[in-house]
Amino acid sequence: MTTRMIGEPIPRREDPRLVTGQGRYLDDLGAGALQVAFVRSPHAHARIVDIDVTDALDVDGLVAIYTYEDLAAADEAGSSHLSEPLPLLIPHPDLTHPRTAYPLARDEVNHVGEPVVMVVATDRYVAEDVCDRIRVNYEVLPAVVGLDAAIEATHLVHPDIPGNIGAHMVQERGDARAAIAAAPHRLELDLEIERSASMPMEGRGVYARWDADDRTLRVYTSTQAATSVRAAIAAKLAVPIDRVEVIAPDVGGGFGVKVVHPWPEEVLIPWAAMRLGREVKWTEDRREHFISSAHERGQKQKVRVGFDDDGRLLGMEFQVWHDHGAYTPYGLIVPIITTTQVLGPYKPGAYRGEFWSLYTNTVIVTPYRGAGRPQGCFAMERTMDAIADYLGLDRTVVRERNFIQPEEMPYDHGLVFQDGRGLVYDSGNYPALLDKLKALVGWDSFAEYAEQARAEGRRVGIGLACYVEGTGVGPYEGAHVRVETTGEVVVATGLTTQGQGHQTMLAQIVADELGVPVERVTVTTGDTRRFKYAVGTFASRTAVMSGNAAALAARKVRAKALRIASEALEVDPSDLEIVDGVVRVRGVPSSPGAKTEIPLSTVAVLSNPLRYAFDAEAARATQFAVGGSSEEPPVAEDDEPGLEAVDYYSPPRSTFAAGMHAAIVETDPETAEIKVLRYCVVHDCGNLINPRIVEGQIHGGVAQGVGGALYERMVYDSAGQLLNASFMDFLMPYASEVPTVETDHLQTPSPLNPLGVKGAGEAGVIPAAAVFASAISDAEGFAITRMPISPSELFELRERFAAGEIPPLRSRSGHISGEGRFVRAKEDSR
Amino acid sequence: MKPPPFSYHRPATVTEAVTMLDELGPDAKILAGGQSLVPMLNMRLATPAHLIDINRLDELAYVRVEPEGVRVGALARHADVEHDAAAGRAIPLLAEALRSVAHPTIRNRGTTVGSIVHADPSGEMTAVLCLLDGEVTLVSRRGERTVPAQDFFVAPLTSAAEADELATSALFRRPTGAATGTAWMEVARRHGDYALCGVGAVVTLNEAGALTTVRTAYISMGPIPQTLDLTLEAIGSNGDWRAVGEAAAAQLEPEEDIHATARYRRQLAVVLTARACRLAAERAERARRAAPSHPTGGAGRTGSGVEGER
Numbered sequence A: 001m002t003t004r005m006i007g008e009p010i011p012r013r014e015d016p017r018l019v020t021g022q023g024r025y026l027d028d029l030g031a032g033a034l035q036v037a038f039v040r041s042p043h044a045h046a047r048i049v050d051i052d053v054t055d056a057l058d059v060d061g062l063v064a065i066y067t068y069e070d071l072a073a074a075d076e077a078g079s080s081h082l083s084e085p086l087p088l089l090i091p092h093p094d095l096t097h098p099r100t101a102y103p104l105a106r107d108e109v110n111h112v113g114e115p116v117v118m119v120v121a122t123d124r125y126v127a128e129d130v131c132d133r134i135r136v137n138y139e140v141l142p143a144v145v146g147l148d149a150a151i152e153a154t155h156l157v158h159p160d161i162p163g164n165i166g167a168h169m170v171q172e173r174g175d176a177r178a179a180i181a182a183a184p185h186r187l188e189l190d191l192e193i194e195r196s197a198s199m200p201m202e203g204r205g206v207y208a209r210w211d212a213d214d215r216t217l218r219v220y221t222s223t224q225a226a227t228s229v230r231a232a233i234a235a236k237l238a239v240p241i242d243r244v245e246v247i248a249p250d251v252g253g254g255f256g257v258k259v260v261h262p263w264p265e266e267v268l269i270p271w272a273a274m275r276l277g278r279e280v281k282w283t284e285d286r287r288e289h290f291i292s293s294a295h296e297r298g299q300k301q302k303v304r305v306g307f308d309d310d311g312r313l314l315g316m317e318f319q320v321w322h323d324h325g326a327y328t329p330y331g332l333i334v335p336i337i338t339t340t341q342v343l344g345p346y347k348p349g350a351y352r353g354e355f356w357s358l359y360t361n362t363v364i365v366t367p368y369r370g371a372g373r374p375q376g377c378f379a380m381e382r383t384m385d386a387i388a389d390y391l392g393l394d395r396t397v398v399r400e401r402n403f404i405q406p407e408e409m410p411y412d413h414g415l416v417f418q419d420g421r422g423l424v425y426d427s428g429n430y431p432a433l434l435d436k437l438k439a440l441v442g443w444d445s446f447a448e449y450a451e452q453a454r455a456e457g458r459r460v461g462i463g464l465a466c467y468v469e470g471t472g473v474g475p476y477e478g479a480h481v482r483v484e485t486t487g488e489v490v491v492a493t494g495l496t497t498q499g500q501g502h503q504t505m506l507a508q509i510v511a512d513e514l515g516v517p518v519e520r521v522t523v524t525t526g527d528t529r530r531f532k533y534a535v536g537t538f539a540s541r542t543a544v545m546s547g548n549a550a551a552l553a554a555r556k557v558r559a560k561a562l563r564i565a566s567e568a569l570e571v572d573p574s575d576l577e578i579v580d581g582v583v584r585v586r587g588v589p590s591s592p593g594a595k596t597e598i599p600l601s602t603v604a605v606l607s608n609p610l611r612y613a614f615d616a617e618a619a620r621a622t623q624f625a626v627g628g629s630s631e632e633p634p635v636a637e638d639d640e641p642g643l644e645a646v647d648y649y650s651p652p653r654s655t656f657a658a659g660m661h662a663a664i665v666e667t668d669p670e671t672a673e674i675k676v677l678r679y680c681v682v683h684d685c686g687n688l689i690n691p692r693i694v695e696g697q698i699h700g701g702v703a704q705g706v707g708g709a710l711y712e713r714m715v716y717d718s719a720g721q722l723l724n725a726s727f728m729d730f731l732m733p734y735a736s737e738v739p740t741v742e743t744d745h746l747q748t749p750s751p752l753n754p755l756g757v758k759g760a761g762e763a764g765v766i767p768a769a770a771v772f773a774s775a776i777s778d779a780e781g782f783a784i785t786r787m788p789i790s791p792s793e794l795f796e797l798r799e800r801f802a803a804g805e806i807p808p809l810r811s812r813s814g815h816i817s818g819e820g821r822f823v824r825a826k827e828d829s830r
Numbered sequence B: 001m002k003p004p005p006f007s008y009h010r011p012a013t014v015t016e017a018v019t020m021l022d023e024l025g026p027d028a029k030i031l032a033g034g035q036s037l038v039p040m041l042n043m044r045l046a047t048p049a050h051l052i053d054i055n056r057l058d059e060l061a062y063v064r065v066e067p068e069g070v071r072v073g074a075l076a077r078h079a080d081v082e083h084d085a086a087a088g089r090a091i092p093l094l095a096e097a098l099r100s101v102a103h104p105t106i107r108n109r110g111t112t113v114g115s116i117v118h119a120d121p122s123g124e125m126t127a128v129l130c131l132l133d134g135e136v137t138l139v140s141r142r143g144e145r146t147v148p149a150q151d152f153f154v155a156p157l158t159s160a161a162e163a164d165e166l167a168t169s170a171l172f173r174r175p176t177g178a179a180t181g182t183a184w185m186e187v188a189r190r191h192g193d194y195a196l197c198g199v200g201a202v203v204t205l206n207e208a209g210a211l212t213t214v215r216t217a218y219i220s221m222g223p224i225p226q227t228l229d230l231t232l233e234a235i236g237s238n239g240d241w242r243a244v245g246e247a248a249a250a251q252l253e254p255e256e257d258i259h260a261t262a263r264y265r266r267q268l269a270v271v272l273t274a275r276a277c278r279l280a281a282e283r284a285e286r287a288r289r290a291a292p293s294h295p296t297g298g299a300g301r302t303g304s305g306v307e308g309e310r
């Protein structure tokens, strides 16, 4: 019997290769290619007065220098479109003032790191030497840095965009303001989350080869969206799309930043390769990644809630000021997600979500793992804690009372989600998740532990946070499954992989559907030569989208295999099964060579009628060996040769995964150092395809969550210089900073897709900031309203708390009614 | 992140090295472990025309216990010093502080003398050298000289070493007194990061167990490592180490940076001074009790650093 593969925690088959240095990342390719470096803007906001390359021209090894003028000239001479701004990838009617960058700056630069001049040389050393000698004269303009400056709008990022406002959007269900006004209790919270970034270990990179004889362009790029990069390159460079191949080789992490496309370099490098008739490559270095890729997270928020005596939400108004940086190529995805996913597992009563998406003279902001959800989760979970504290209730009780109940599924929030579809939760069991979390972390016995710790002079605190994550957004993904004549099964899907273990997960699905050993299945992702229609890897969508597409395609192949085998064996297809790669009559013991079974490899040969027996397998399947009607054409009219199929999965809307995290922290009473004592995760992503991979995704997500909550931030000065643009000062946590993650799972299948799965890729990171804020507040006795938090900041908050500038939590100060209030929150009760 | 062109030189002897330094002039830089210099080259923050690689100068690859203390040759890696058993017995503070210097992979290449010459005021070994009244031996074509720690650190990333001088060794002096204890404490953002504040302490007791000296040295608390003599404060405070910490912090003027406010750094100085002094005093007391002159008798004289925290 073939053991069922779906649900098995088999080891990731990509690991032996990747962990022994056999990976082929972008910079491992194209050893002989010319290399590119860029002169990037040293100013956050400036007009380019003049570019002088005279000093650079005699550097040995220089091949070419390009500026915007060269792009314009090329457009004029040919039919390329490089002098136009890069595409606005996701337009939205509320994005009234979109703006995208030019591939190379035209007249003006809007953030430090914006590419101004491209240099091609024999190697990167020479290219950087040339960059050093190019003089760009700038007229420096006032920089808009940070949300306060953006809102104030004393200066504008783009002179024709009033108030620095790219978009203002409101979504409302019911009359939230009226519901809040009429509620027995009200609270108001001012919150803030700072910037961080995806920070994959491998930065971006592009390597292009133009074959002038064949007139084909092959581009390798470290991307999350190969098919879409292909379309963009074809359009921008005016090459027939049929002549463009885009391949994502091994990609050393993406986390969102590589889903943006085309990056300037993704059109410029192929352009240079065509122009020069040489292979050209660019590998981003870490400083470039900090100042010219993308960031996320930065928001200010205001929450107003009205609730009843039991802590049930009656109305909620959520306002967000979202810093989207200098340009908006990725539209409004992040703030839309924040203002919809803020609702988490709760029924908000009437709800009004509103955001302003604002320009600043900083690096662009596009989705980073979690994509706006961590901010939304932070807002809602801080609110839940505030309500609990206000009413003197346990924090889990308030949450429980607001949960959507399992019997209320599917639950329609009456809002529009990031995919333009309804925010309708398909399934979930939030009370069961909370029970599991409380048991896992020992919620009910914590008070006793805290008491003990306090007696020893230690400060400990516990916190929790809940989230719901819309995963597997459409529009579609597809997969191609083929059984080779060797019996090997090859699978291709168009979306890309960045280390998640897709090859393993997809192989498990196909192995199960086809009835072949998983070792015989090989998966290719992100190679447009193999699969041309795809959307990309983001929004925890691969298992849901490509997973289901692969299952559907495999089912087609299976049906075809049974049909062919049934003819060969003269048995009804419904009497056949496929076990271990052999089609056989159900209930008949295996007996190789008998007329009761036929290997899939032979079926594959039969599917492609051959005259010639070129090996033993084929000999067994020639026309005289298997017979068949001599009246029918060898390939029936509605049939095709080959044992293969393509299918697509396109869901009506997203499927909603959920999870809850709890942490126990200890804060040093003297040094304000924050130590994570325990970190617990319960998680529901529907049916588990490979529990080990899901655990790994959770661990990685938690590690990034710890980074975002306790270590990482982008420190800009008022002139727009990023002060910590290196791994020395941007504090990505080491293994020594990441706690052991304790996990438990619930499996509530999605009714929306054949496999009943939901996405798991981003989950781990979403609630971390909220969990730590909750736990640190609990340890300290005052509310944390701004994340991330460092020991220095905690110390400063303690000083302010001691000076009476920050109110205590009511549960600590002992009074439940009267003057108590949440930090910086105004409330009135009557 | 690629360095501009430079010429590479690899002398085989100290004499050859100093001749090159002299002939190539101020545009030449010594390359030791490269853990500070190479990043600076790659970021084009340093653009020397010549690199003189001293990694073949085997004569400088030693850690030696001398009557006065421990002498570390210019090619001894941090890890060599950290794991040298004799040096550890002589001055336990060396290994204790070194465990806070970056991570093992960096300690495998970075040299202790290099980190002293580099004169980063956040480098642990600069403060340890000051605390232990150490000195640096410099050699040039002009001859050899020895600079005491107190005069060696001039400004951030600037030492008393002249452009034509090669530092050949650093001497860390063994603390003297009837019984001594030492300790190193620091707070860093992540394990192995440069500290927000780091404190080394030396406490000496007389035979009767009374404090005779309390000295501390600090990293990340000023433009150069800061050394304080807190003997009077410690005797006056009568075992209240927190008060000693307050007195110490009052003499320091840390600056704010992106990781910590000046006020927080001062708080760390208070707390870490108290903790380091208390631990050093406990170790000194243990050493005193273990000393041969003590009724209960023992061998060691200097408190071990094994239970030191990071």
Ligand SMILES: Cc1cc2nc3c(=O)[nH]c(=O)nc-3n(C[C@H](O)[C@H](O)[C@H](O)COP(=O)(O)OP(=O)(O)OC[C@H]3O[C@@H](n4cnc5c(N)ncnc54)[C@H](O)[C@@H]3O)c2cc1C
Residues within 6 Å of the ligand: B029, B030, B031, B032, B033, B034, B035, B036, B037, B038, B074, B100, B101, B102, B103, B106, B109, B110, B111, B112, B113, B114, B115, B116, B117, B118, B122, B123, B124, B125, B161, B165, B166, B167, B168, B192, B193, B194, B195
């Ligand atoms: C990630 C990371 C973290 C680190 N964390 C810490 C830390 O927490 N604490 C800490 O103290 N250090 C830390 N370091 C620095 C490390 O200790 C370095 O090794 C050390 O500072 C310099 O030693 P080196 O041998 O590598 O010197 P190099 O980098 O080779 O040289 C540094 C400078 O000193 C000069 N120089 C070196 N040797 C001599 C000599 N014999 N004579 C004259 N001039 C010389 C060089 O010309 C150069 O200017 C860290 C480094 C890294 C990469």
